[in-house]
Every structure is written in C-alpha cells, then in structure tokens.
Amino acid sequence: MAKQYDLVIIGSGPAGLAAAIYAQRAKLSTLVIEKEMMSGGQVLTTYEVDNYPGLPGIGGFDLGMKFRQHAEQLETAFAEDEVDHVELTATMTEAEEALQAAELRVVEGSSPEPVPEENTGSWKRVVGKKDTYLTRTVIIAAGATHRKLGVPGEEAFAGMGVSYCATCDGAFFKKKRTAVIGGGDVALEDAIFLARMCEHVYLIHRRDELRGAKTLQERLLSLDNVTVLWDTVVEAIEGTEKVQALKLKHVKSGEASELSVDGVFIAVGITPNSGPYEGLLELDHGYIRADESGATSVPGIYAAGDIRTKQLRQIVTAVADGANTVTSAERYLTEQ
Numbered sequence: 001m002a003k004q005y006d007l008v009i010i011g012s013g014p015a016g017l018a019a020a021i022y023a024q025r026a027k028l029s030t031l032v033i034e035k036e037m038m039s040g041g042q043v044l045t046t047y048e049v050d051n052y053p054g055l056p057g058i059g060g061f062d063l064g065m066k067f068r069q070h071a072e073q074l075e076t077a078f079a080e081d082e083v084d085h086v087e088l089t090a091t092m093t094e095a096e097e098a099l100q101a102a103e104l105r106v107v108e109g110s111s112p113e114p115v116p117e118e119n120t121g122s123w124k125r126v127v128g129k130k131d132t133y134l135t136r137t138v139i140i141a142a143g144a145t146h147r148k149l150g151v152p153g154e155e156a157f158a159g160m161g162v163s164y165c166a167t168c169d170g171a172f173f174k175k176k177r178t179a180v181i182g183g184g185d186v187a188l189e190d191a192i193f194l195a196r197m198c199e200h201v202y203l204i205h206r207r208d209e210l211r212g213a214k215t216l217q218e219r220l221l222s223l224d225n226v227t228v229l230w231d232t233v234v235e236a237i238e239g240t241e242k243v244q245a246l247k248l249k250h251v252k253s254g255e256a257s258e259l260s261v262d263g264v265f266i267a268v269g270i271t272p273n274s275g276p277y278e279g280l281l282e283l284d285h286g287y288i289r290a291d292e293s294g295a296t297s298v299p300g301i302y303a304a305g306d307i308r309t310k311q312l313r314q315i316v317t318a319v320a321d322g323a324n325t326v327t328s329a330e331r332y333l334t335e336q
C-alpha cells in the first residue's frame with residue numbers, strides 16, 4: 001500500500017539531489033526515486049567540470065558524489081524504482097485512508113482519526129514498476145539521455161565500437177583512431193578527453209561552426225592529434241565484427257568519402273526522459289514546459305534540471321532548479 005509523502009522527487013542527478021537537500025532542510029517528508037541505485041545522472045560520466053563555481057576542474061564523478069553525500073548526510077530517503085506514470089487523485093482512496101488511520105493508531109496509540117481536511121487536497125500517485133507512492137507534491141528531475149544518430153550500423157555496432165560515453169569507454173581505444181560526432185559541449189569535451197589517449201581523433205560536425213563553449217573550442221583546436229571535419233555528416237557506420245569505417249558526406253559539395261576508425265563516439269544532444277508524463281503535463285519538443293519556479297501545467301508538480309524547458313542545461317542551472325522547485329512545493333503545501 002502506498003506510503004505518503006509531502007514530496008516525491010523523481011531522479012537523483014544534480015537537480016534531484018539539490019532538491020533533496022533543500023527539502024530535508026525544510027523538514028518535508030521526502031522520498032527520492034531513482035531508476036538504479038546511485039543513478040546520479042549525466043554528471044557522473046563527465047570527465048571534468050570546469051564551470052561549477054568554486055570547484056574549477058573537478059571530476060564529474062567527484063562532484064556527483066559530493067552532491068550525493070550531502071543529501072545522505074541530511075538523511076534523505078531513496079527508493080530504487082522506475083516511474084511508469086503519475087496520477088492525480090482528489091483524495092486518498094479508502095485503502096490509503098485505512099493505512100493512514102492504522103499508522104496513526106500505531107504511532108499515537110489512539111483511535112483512528114479521520115483524515116484531516118487540510119490533508120485531503122490534491123494528491124498525486126506516483127506509480128513505479130515496483131511500488132506506488134502517494135504524495136502531495138512531485139518534483140520531476142529525471143534528466144535526459146543521449147540522442148541517437150539514426151544511421152545504418154549504429155545499433156548493430158553498439159558496444160562494438162559505437163559509444164555514447166567517452167569517459168566510460170575511451171580507455172578501450174588507447175592508441176587507436178576514433179571519431180566524435182557533434183559540435184556541442186559534450187562532443188568537444190569528449191574529443192579533448194579522447195585526444196589524451198587516442199592516436200588520432202576526428203571531430204565530425206555537420207556545420208562550419210561549433211556550438212560548444214569557446215574555451216572548449218580553443219582547447220580542442222590547439223590539439224595536434226585532432227582534426228575537425230567541417231560540414232560533414234555520417235551516412236553509415238561500417239565494419240565486420242566491430243567498427244572499421246565511417247561513410248561520410250560533405251553537405252556542401254555532396255562529396256562522399258570513407259574514414260577508417262576503430263571507434264565512434266556519438267554526442268549529438270539529449271532527449272528528455274519525459275515519456276512517463278506525456279498526456280499529464282504540457283510538453284514542448286519533449287521538454288516539460290516550466291519556468292524558473294519549476295511550475296508545470298499541473299499544480300503541485302514541478303520540473304527541475306535538463307527535463308524542463310530552459311535556456312541553459314548545465315549543472316549549475318540544474319541545482320538552482322532543485323532549490324527553486326522545493327520553494328515552490330513548500331508554498332503549494334502551505335496554501336493547500
């Protein structure tokens with residue numbers, strides 16, 4: 001039977017953990033649901049974070065673990081579950097009322113009290129694959145996952161030379177030739193990281209201008225063993241048992257070519273993990289529509305971090321969202 005919370009936070013990346021820290025300090029009864037133990041989000045697979053104020057050059061894993069330890073020090077409760085969907089419910093079901101009554105009896109040794117009026121407002125039922133959680137507010141901080149390139153060979157060679165995480169798999173390509181696809185922060189960071197160990201790295205970008213931060217661009221372009229292939233797209237990933245070559249096309253001249261590589265790292269952006277909330281919340285290109293307060297189209301449900309509509313998806317903005325959404329949730333709880 002569902003346990004009850006003031007706040008359920010979905011996701012344990014920087015946004016979810018920052019929300020947990022603020023919620024614990026606000027003394028809200030809170031649960032963080034994470035898909036896997038220590039899910040942690042994208043930060044854990046980032047080699048180096050160079051723009052988090054006060055901690056220049058800290059490893060992504062180290063920063064992620066600091067967030068986690070801080071939340072744990074404040075005795076945050078975690079549950080390992082995968083959220084399927086969230087339901088709205090005007091009041092608790094009879095079964096849930098019976099549970100609350102039983103809990104009151106155990107705790108206070110008194111006869112069951114009716115559910116207090118102020119507690120029967122708008123409840124949310126977070127339905128996971130393992131359990132159901134009853135809560136008055138929800139913060140969705142479920143982040144985003146790597147987007148696929150969608151070319152022949154990508155799926156067939158996944159784990160056989162095709163990777164979406166340079167820090168996880170880069171070591172398999174020591175002294176080899178690799179390619180990184182994309183022109184954003186992740187692609188630039190991946191190419192810089194791989195250049196430390198690979199014989200040669202090709203950054204393949206579909207335009208003649210990079211999207212990633214200027215400091216990363218400068219670092220990348222200064223490396224002797226990196227070549228940028230501008231205005232170029234990958235049409236297929238080829239090989240026998242593992243990746244051996246990429247079929248390329250120059251978008252301006254239309255010229256086709258082949259590049260022999262041992263590995264290809266795909267960094268073409270992210271897709272928000274908003275599937276479970278389709279139909280419940282307003283989405284915009286897959287991102288949950290929310291402003292700085294985190295308020296979504298449903299009162300009492302907030303969105304934080306990479307999953308929401310926003311200008312800048314970075315760790316520093318994710319943790320700010322965590323703080324803001326808890327403040328919004330507290331206001332909602334007081335006003336109910």
Ligand code: NAP
Binds near residue numbers: 149181210211233314
């Ligand atoms: P991103 O900024 O959206 O960049 C995706 C890149 O992939 C773009 O250069 C895009 O090209 C290219 N691309 C997209 N679809 C493609 C396709 N089908 N074929 C070829 N190229 C394609 O994504 P990201 O680099 O994964 O970063 C995600 C978010 O995390 C961003 O907001 C980023 O700023 C943030 N982030 C921040 C940091 C940091 O602050 N240290 C580190 C990592 C990530 P176009 O340029 O032509 O669109």
